[in-house]
Amino acid sequence: MALLEVKNVTKQFGGLTALNDVSFSVEKGEIRGLIGPNGAGKSTMFKNIGGFYKPTKGEIIYDGVNIAGTHPCKVSGMGLVRTFQETTLFDELSVFENALVGCHMTAKTNLFSAILGLDRQQQVEAKEKTMDVLEFMGLADRKDQLASELPLGSQRALAMAVSLNADPKVLLMDEPFAGMNPEETNHMMDLTLKLQDRGITIVLVEHDMKAVMGLCGYLTVLCFGSLLAEGTPEEIRNNDKVIQAYLGGGS
Amino acid sequence: MSIKNLIICIAVIAGIVTLTPFLKFQYQDLMIFLVINVLVVVSYRLVTLTGEWSLIHIVMMGVGAYASAMLSKFAGFPFWVSMPLAGLTAAGISAILCFPLFRMTQFYFLIGSFAAGEAIRLCWIYFIDPFGGSSGINNIPVPVLGDVDFYEPMPYLYMVLVVVTISLVILHRIEKSRVGLTLLAVHWKAPLAESVGVDTWKYRSLALIVGSFFVGIAGALKVHYLGVVTPHQFGIGIMVFVLIWVIVGGYATFVGPIIGVVVLTIFDQGLRASGVVDPAVQPAIYGAVLITSILFMPEGLEGLGKRFRSMAKNSNA
Numbered sequence: 001m002a003l004l005e006v007k008n009v010t011k012q013f014g015g016l017t018a019l020n021d022v023s024f025s026v027e028k029g030e031i032r033g034l035i036g037p038n039g040a041g042k043s044t045m046f047k048n049i050g051g052f053y054k055p056t057k058g059e060i061i062y063d064g065v066n067i068a069g070t071h072p073c074k075v076s077g078m079g080l081v082r083t084f085q086e087t088t089l090f091d092e093l094s095v096f097e098n099a100l101v102g103c104h105m106t107a108k109t110n111l112f113s114a115i116l117g118l119d120r121q122q123q124v125e126a127k128e129k130t131m132d133v134l135e136f137m138g139l140a141d142r143k144d145q146l147a148s149e150l151p152l153g154s155q156r157a158l159a160m161a162v163s164l165n166a167d168p169k170v171l172l173m174d175e176p177f178a179g180m181n182p183e184e185t186n187h188m189m190d191l192t193l194k195l196q197d198r199g200i201t202i203v204l205v206e207h208d209m210k211a212v213m214g215l216c217g218y219l220t221v222l223c224f225g226s227l228l229a230e231g232t233p234e235e236i237r238n239n240d241k242v243i244q245a246y247l248g249g250g251s
Numbered sequence: 252m253s254i255k256n257l258i259i260c261i262a263v264i265a266g267i268v269t270l271t272p273f274l275k276f277q278y279q280d281l282m283i284f285l286v287i288n289v290l291v292v293v294s295y296r297l298v299t300l301t302g303e304w305s306l307i308h309i310v311m312m313g314v315g316a317y318a319s320a321m322l323s324k325f326a327g328f329p330f331w332v333s334m335p336l337a338g339l340t341a342a343g344i345s346a347i348l349c350f351p352l353f354r355m356t357q358f359y360f361l362i363g364s365f366a367a368g369e370a371i372r373l374c375w376i377y378f379i380d381p382f383g384g385s386s387g388i389n390n391i392p393v394p395v396l397g398d399v400d401f402y403e404p405m406p407y408l409y410m411v412l413v414v415v416t417i418s419l420v421i422l423h424r425i426e427k428s429r430v431g432l433t434l435l436a437v438h439w440k441a442p443l444a445e446s447v448g449v450d451t452w453k454y455r456s457l458a459l460i461v462g463s464f465f466v467g468i469a470g471a472l473k474v475h476y477l478g479v480v481t482p483h484q485f486g487i488g489i490m491v492f493v494l495i496w497v498i499v500g501g502y503a504t505f506v507g508p509i510i511g512v513v514v515l516t517i518f519d520q521g522l523r524a525s526g527v528v529d530p531a532v533q534p535a536i537y538g539a540v541l542i543t544s545i546l547f548m549p550e551g552l553e554g555l556g557k558r559f560r561s562m563a564k565n566s567n568a
Binding site for chain 1: 421424425428429430431432433435436439440442443444445446447448449450451457461
């Protein structure tokens with residue numbers, strides 16, 4: 001059974017239909033690309049999956065449960081974690097503190113144990129886990145710097161570290177390669193593949209075709225809120241409808 | 252906490268304990284209110300950690316004050332029971348208020364909290380039975396412990412010091428824990444915090460409830476010394492003073508608001524003792540201090556100290 005299944009999702013804003021009866025499913029362990037021209041509804045789809053929007057119609061089945069309309073913080077607690085389109089970090093906190101916030105759900109604490117110091121063991125574990133994640137992302141030697149002082153590539157890596165520390169089963173990545181130079185893109189692609197090796201399923205919205213074609217085993221193409229095509233990168237590249245959607249052209 | 256900070260804290264407390272008996276009676280009084288106000292500003296800072304500035308804090312102090320006054324006078328509870336119950340009452344009422352208030356953020360939250368606070372304050376004025384109306388409740392029992400009664404300022408000051416010190420230690424531990432980190436995370440980027448599973452509503456409420464608990468205790472400490480509680484002790488004017496203390500002192504760190512309340516209280520008293528200005532003009536001077544500090548020290552007095560330290564370091568190097 002698919003890990004994440006989008007079933008007949010329709011999202012309307014007043015009279016505008018942003019998503020029209022879209023269905024697709026993502027298998028465990030794959031890297032799935034969600035592409036389409038501007039205004040195709042990719043981000044709207046992401047926000048529906050992540051709980052920021054409630055679909056007007058349809059179901060989103062994750063791990064056998066319908067999560068449509070569930071609050072974002074609950075969705076991420078279930079292992080469905082999203083990253084943000086722009087670099088989104090706690091700028092005023094250090095790299096280490098940023099990542100430490102990520103393990104909010106995985107190493108729980110509460111007020112009374114924090115006051116009485118009963119959670120020392122958990123705190124040590126949370127800190128070790130955070131260091132592991134920072135090392136994995138190649139940020140361990142910058143752990144005491146402020147997040148806002150990092151170069152863009154490292155900031156993106158840190159944003160991924162924050163999400164990763166929440167132990168995601170599915171990672172929803174919203175344009176992780178936007179605004180990156182080729183070198184940073186290559187580094188980010190390596191990191192993404194390493195995440196897949198850790199057994200994390202990845203759903204990717206991206207405009208950078210080189211990255212998408214290189215990473216994804218399977219692509220879902222949206223256009224004007226509807227599902228246009230699905231297939232391997234090779235099939236999509238040669239699909240007439242997709243070429244037409246991207247290049248325009250009369251019918 | 253580092254050893255150095257621990258020594259500073261012990262020195263400050265020892266200084267208060269040894270020097271206050273030599274002060275004039277009126278300054279002993281003042282010292283008690285100053286120590287209580289330290290708890291007010293530090294508990295307020297916990298509320299502001301999530302980025303929401305409320306105007307209900309002083310009213311919550313009043314809730315604690317009324318609760319403790321009524322429990323000890325009408326129900327005969329000893330102060331040692333009514334004081335923690337005062338904190339719990341303030342926490343409970345703020346917990347109920349979280350439901351309407353945290354549907355709002357920023358400016359709307361500020362105004363909403365003001366309205367909710369005024370509603371509570373008007374209840375005290377309107378319902379003469381049991382709150383006593385405008386003149387409030389008087390003859391509030393003095394705390395007694397065994398043979399010692401706390402009517403005189405010095406014993407009362409010692410008791411206040413113990414309660415406030417314990418409260419500050421707890422508030423400091425909360426701030427330095429992962430709970431405190433999460434509160435900051437909610438402040439700086441609520442959507443990112445939500446994306447890793449933080450329930451931002453819950454954490455905003457938590458900060459307000461815990462802050463209200465401690466300010467409720469501060470309220471109980473205040474009115475049991477005064478012996479009287481009235482609605483006018485907890486008006487918006489007093490809240491503005493709290494805001495000025497916190498902003499002038501600097502709200503970025505734990506000690507900032509403490510510095511603010513101490514420095515401004517000394518400034519205030521110095522002004523009054525010197526007799527240079529009419530007491531009626533004092534609020535205007537406070538306003539000028541606030542504007543000056545926002546313009547020239549955006550991080551408050553605490554930030555000013557930091558700047559001098561880094562300047563000294565640079566000139567030495």
